[in-house]
Each structure stands twice: as structure tokens, then as C-alpha cells.
Amino acid sequence: MELKDKIDKENLPKHIAVIMDGNGRWAQKKGNQRIFGHKNGVKAVRDTVEGAAELGIQFLTLYAFSTENWGRPKKEIDALMSLLISTINSETDTLIKNNVRLLTIGDIDGLPVTVKKNLKELIEKTSQNTGLTLILALNYSARWEIVNAVKQIVADNKNEPIDVDEINNEFFEKYLNTADIPDPDLLIRTSGEYRISNFLIWQIAYSELYFTEVLWPDFRRSDLHEAIVDFQRRERRFGKISEQVKKN
Numbered sequence: 043m044e045l046k047d048k049i050d051k052e053n054l055p056k057h058i059a060v061i062m063d064g065n066g067r068w069a070q071k072k073g074n075q076r077i078f079g080h081k082n083g084v085k086a087v088r089d090t091v092e093g094a095a096e097l098g099i100q101f102l103t104l105y106a107f108s109t110e111n112w113g114r115p116k117k118e119i120d121a122l123m124s125l126l127i128s129t130i131n132s133e134t135d136t137l138i139k140n141n142v143r144l145l146t147i148g149d150i151d152g153l154p155v156t157v158k159k160n161l162k163e164l165i166e167k168t169s170q171n172t173g174l175t176l177i178l179a180l181n182y183s184a185r186w187e188i189v190n191a192v193k194q195i196v197a198d199n200k201n202e203p204i205d206v207d208e209i210n211n212e213f214f215e216k217y218l219n220t221a222d223i224p225d226p227d228l229l230i231r232t233s234g235e236y237r238i239s240n241f242l243i244w245q246i247a248y249s250e251l252y253f254t255e256v257l258w259p260d261f262r263r264s265d266l267h268e269a270i271v272d273f274q275r276r277e278r279r280f281g282k283i284s285e286q287v288k289k290n
């Protein structure tokens with residue numbers, strides 16, 4: 043029996059988020075420059091997106107560039123930005139063919155103009171698609187997102203003091219980049235690192251975490267299937283006790 047057939051179609055994670063890590067190490071292990079790893083990471087992105095779309099996953103968020111990644115050598119940043127542009131262009135047809143809708147989270151205004159322009163075009167071209175929603179986290183970090191939300195709340199309420207009783211989770215979430223996107227059910231991180239690296243801190247409060255040693259460029263839809271099968275063996279209790287959860 044194939045791994046994919048073990049997946050219960052009635053209990054799919056609605057939203058999967060992925061910290062795509064290990065490109066640099068993958069390349070260095072092969073005696074290549076780090077950017078070679080990023081280039082090969084694109085294949086993993088393609089296969090994962092197709093695999094998720096094929097299963098009927100509704101939301102897939104990929105962490106592609108963090109606000110902290112600006113601290114890398116300029117040569118690597120430049121190469122990553124060029125790769126982003128070429129990938130947007132080369133993958134347009136595949137996204138459309140697979141009925142994928144593209145969204146972004148993160149400080150998109152802080153990206154180079156060409157990246158911004160290409161992203162905007164692809165978002166428009168795919169906006170009517172009804173299958174998988176692919177969310178690229180670019181120039182993203184969770185602390186930036188949360189601070190940005192607070193700034194917007196203050197700006198929106200400049201003229202009238204805000205009613206403290208109005209503030210609750212739902213109120214706050216509307217100001218996050220992920221407003222209207224359900225929280226991830228499953229968070230995957232590749233490359234054997236056991237940390238969150240400033241990704242979706244608010245939204246993963248109750249996500250199931252899955253760590254794999256696989257380096258991102260080697261990640262394929264079969265690895266996604268493995269993560270989903272593992273997810274489906276978990277009991278999500280949300281603070282309750284097992285007996286209560288089983289009743290429903």
C-alpha cells in the first residue's frame with residue numbers, strides 16, 4: 043500500500059505551513075555553492091505544491107524569506123531575489139494548470155521593485171482560481187507582523203479611544219497578514235532544526251509540529267504524505283481531555 047493511500051481524505055489538514063530549510067547545507071554537502079541548493083529547492087516547492095493541490099489541501103504556506111535573512115551575505119540575497127523572479131515566471135503556467143491561487147504574507151513593500159511587480163501580476167492572474175491557496179511568506183517574520191498589527195490598530199483608532207472590551211482574539215487576528223486564513227493545522231520544518239525562526243508565532247498556537255531530517259531540496263510529495271499520515275495519528279485536544287475529544 044502506498045503512503046498516499048494511507049491518508050484519510052476526511053481528516054486532511056486544512057492548512058499546512060512549511061519552514062523550507064536546509065538548502066545551503068544540501069549544496070555544501072555536494073561541494074557546491076549555497077545558491078545551488080536554493081535553485082534545487084524550487085523543484086521541492088513545485089512537487090510539494092502539486093502534491094498538496096492533488097490531495098485537496100486548501101491552504102499551503104511556505105516560508106521563503108525571513109526579515110532576518112537580510113543579514114545574509116549580499117551575494118546570496120541577490121541570488122535569492124533573482125531566483126524568486128525567475129521562479130514566479132517559470133511557475134506561472136503550473137500554478138494556473140493546478141488551479142492554485144497565490145497570496146503573500148510579509149512586508150512586500152520592502153522587496154525589490156521587480157519582485158514586487160512580478161508577484162502582483164501573478165497574484166492577479168491566479169486570483170480567480172478555486173483550488174489550493176498558496177501563501178508565500180516573503181520578508182516575513184511573526185514579530186514584525188504582530189508589531190505591524192498593533193501599529194495599524196492604533197492608526198485606525200486615532201480619533202476615538204478604543205473600547206478595551208472590544209479587544210479579543212478575533213479582533214486582533216483581523217490585523218494580522220493572515221486575516222481570513224485559518225490557522226495552520228500542521229507545521230512542517232525540514233533539515234533537522236527544531237525551532238520556529240520567527241514564523242507565524244500567533245497562528246501556530248495549536249498547530250501540530252512535524253520535524254524531518256530531510257533537507258528541503260530533497261523534499262517531495264511523498265515526504266508531505268508522510269507528514270500528513272503522522273498528523274492523522276495525533277489527538278488534538280485543545281486543552282480538553284481525551285474522552286471529551288473522542289465523543290465528538
Ligand code: IPE
Pocket residue numbers: 062063064065066067068106107108111122233258
Ligand atoms: C532555507 O535554506 C532557505 C532560506 C532561508 C532562504 P537555508 O539557506 O537556510 O539553508 P541552510 O539552513 O543554511 O542549510
Ligand code: IPE
Pocket residue numbers: 061062063064105106107108111235237239
Ligand atoms: C528560516 O530558515 C527562514 C526560512 C526558511 C525562510 P533560516 O535558515 O533562516 O532559520 P535559522 O536562522 O537557521 O533559524
Ligand code: MG
Pocket residue numbers: 063064065
Ligand atoms: Mg537555514
